[in-house]
Amino acid sequence: MESQHLYIKNMVCPRCEMVVRQTLQAIGITLIQLEMGHVEIIKVSPEKFKQIEEALNKLEFELFYDRDSRLVEKVKIVCREYLGKMENQFLITRLSEYLAVNLGKNYTYLSKLFSTREGITIESYYLQIKIERVKHLLLYEEFSLSEIAAQLSYSSVHYLSSQFKKIEGCTVSNYLQKRKFA
Numbered sequence: 001m002e003s004q005h006l007y008i009k010n011m012v013c014p015r016c017e018m019v020v021r022q023t024l025q026a027i028g029i030t031l032i033q034l035e036m037g038h039v040e041i042i043k044v045s046p047e048k049f050k051q052i053e054e055a056l057n058k059l060e061f062e063l064f065y066d067r068d069s070r071l072v073e074k075v076k077i078v079c080r081e082y083l084g085k086m087e088n089q090f091l092i093t094r095l096s097e098y099l100a101v102n103l104g105k106n107y108t109y110l111s112k113l114f115s116t117r118e119g120i121t122i123e124s125y126y127l128q129i130k131i132e133r134v135k136h137l138l139l140y141e142e143f144s145l146s147e148i149a150a151q152l153s154y155s156s157v158h159y160l161s162s163q164f165k166k167i168e169g170c171t172v173s174n175y176l177q178k179r180k181f182a
Helices: 014-026 044-056 067-087 095-103 108-120 121-138 145-151 157-168 172-180
Strands: 003-009 031-035 038-042 062-064
Touching: 003 044, 003 067, 014 038, 014 044, 014 145, 038 145, 038 172, 044 062, 062 067, 067 095, 067 108, 095 108, 095 121, 108 121, 121 145, 121 172, 145 157, 157 172
Parallel strands: none
Antiparallel strands: 003 038, 003 062, 031 038
C-alpha cells in the first residue's frame, strides 16, 4: 500500500500529537507513523485530503509542502526539545551547536532561513518559548521565581525578570496579579 507524508505546522507538544492522531482517526485515516510535525498515512483520495486539511486548520494546524518550511518547523521542534533538555540539566552545548548537530545543517544557514521565513531570529523565538515555560511554571505556583530562574539556566532572577518584561510587556508580579483576577 502506498503511503503519503503530511508535514504539519504548529505541532509543538505531545498534546498536539494526541489531538492530530485523534482527529485523523476520527475521519478514518490510517496512520503509519506520527511524530512532531510529521505524519505518514496510507495514501488518500484528493477529497479525503481536503477533509484532513480542513480538520487540521480548524485546530490551528497547517499543512505545508516545501522543504524550507519543513526545515523551519524542525528548527522550532528542536528548540523546544533543547529547552526541555536544558531545563532538566542535560545540556552543556549552546543552542546554535545543538541545532546544527541535530538538523545536520550549518547554523548560519538555519538562522538566515528561519529569520526570512518567520520574521524573527531563532534566538528571539527561543526566548519566546522560554518565557512561555516561565509563565507555565509560575501558574502552578510550585516554584519560586529564583527556582525557575535556576531551572531554566538564567544567570539571575533579575535577568529573567528583564527578559519576561521585554517579551510580555509587564513585570512578573503584574502578570501574576492579572492572572489572579482573570
